Amino acid sequence: MAKYIGPKTKISRKFGELIYGNYNKSFEKKKYPPGQHGNNRRRNIKKSFYSIQLLEKQKVKYTYGILERQFRKMFYKASKKKGIKGEILLQLCESRLDNIVYRLKLSHSRPEARQLVSHRHITVNGKIVNIPSYNLKPGDKISLKEKSKKHKAIIYDSNRLLGSIKKWLSWDHHKMIGIFKSIPKRKQIPEKINENLIVELYSK
CATH class of the missing domain: 1.10.1050.10 (Ribosomal protein S4/S9, N-terminal domain)
Structure with a gap:
């Protein structure tokens, strides 16, 4: 890649x-x-x-x-x-898998998110996806592979996530599952x- x-x-x-x-x-x-x-x-x-x-x-x-x-x-x-x-x-x-992993605060940056995806730490709808450019659709569920939930490369912190997830995404910190709820509108994309x-x- x-x-x-x-x-x-x-x-x-x-x-x-x-x-x-x-x-x-x-x-x-x-x-x-x-x-x-x-x-x-x-x-x-x-x-x-x-x-x-x-x-x-x-x-x-x-x-x-x-x-x-x-x-x-x-x-x-x-x-x-x-x-x-x-x-x-x-x-x-914004719909790319690596970007969603970054938006879900599972990494500090998009390059880190891309590495998590390519190293097979991320699943989409229960299946491992290692393609950073994979295009998500509304309703898709994003999670960490079971063995990766305690991996040192994952910076997951439920307290840090509170109130910081974009409105077009959701994150269940108990199940550690994120949902791509909808395609973001332009005003919801913060990049200048x-x-x-x-x-x-x-x-x-």
Whole structure:
């Protein structure tokens, strides 16, 4: 499975925010773009509209851990559905299994969630699924494999979960089962993304 394995702090500094979700001390010290002149305001050259669109696409890809070929397929899939293309595209990103594992607070970040899935710690409707990009449907049940419930890589903490699960998900901390209740609406997706720029970029 292809994935980005380069420096994560550098990517976060490029966009000026924590792309990978978890706290990063290095990023807090240097929130400006990487490079020799990253903190030099005098070199703040005006970006072209194409550059802005491209950066927004890259931001989404890094946020959800999706490579170009797969992301392009997701856009075409979103284009065939009825509704707002940009919103549907983000909904497809949010419906990925690795993202749901992250949203259920079973990991600190999406890369960690992706590792849990690929290492066969996660089940969907009682069956092990090791494909991070697996697309969930409303009603699907997500849980930890029985042997994995006490695994040191799992950060599950019922007290930490209280009040932090998204409204379109649910988590039973006694049975340790999560439910993908519904596809999230755009206002329920917290990421600061301008999906319209991505649609305009691919529509050229």
